[in-house]
Amino acid sequence: MGRVAELGLLATMSHEATLIYSESLLRQAVFAFWRRSVGVGFFVALLVAALSLGVLVAQGQASWIVAVLAALLVLGIAYATAVYLAHYRNSLRKFREMDKPQATFRADESSFTMSSDIGTTTLQWSVVKELWQFPTVWLLLYSKAQFSTLPLACLSPETQDFILQRVRAAGGKVAG
Secondary structure, three states: OHHHHHHHHOOOEEEEEEEEHHHHHHHHHHHHHHHHHHHHHHHHHHHHHHHHHHHHHHHHOOOHHHHHHHHHHHHHHHHHHHHHHHHHHHHHHHHOOOOOEEEEEEEEEOEEEEEEEOOEEEEEEHHEEEEEOOOOOOEOOOOOOOOOEHHHOOOOHHHEEEEEEEHHHHOOOEOO
């Protein structure tokens, strides 16, 4: 086979992996998503509000600012908790629907398919807005609130490189 034909064959090769999930892995994935999506700045703002509230209460202040700071603190904590719980419960619900906690991941130049015993989906690489890389999982983000979890231990280095290449080529961002 000529070099050009060999390169063409390599370019059309697909990658396949069996993704194995566990509750522990899903907890890690959701926590990583939550921590990055809510952001450090949010927690710094909550800390500043809490410290300000503490100082005002210690000084005996009972103004409308105390009430606003208290409300902001409660709403901020409720928001952060709701984001985590919504994603965690959704992930666990899908996990528990599976007879076997695994999925098959197939990727080629134009699309990728994830299939398990509860369903199959094929998506174009262009739907991946971002790829978030963490030590044990990668998250393929389709929007600010939707993502798929790829257990890193299940992906060969070649498949990891291919995913990175396809996400970037389709215009997605990669964040490490």
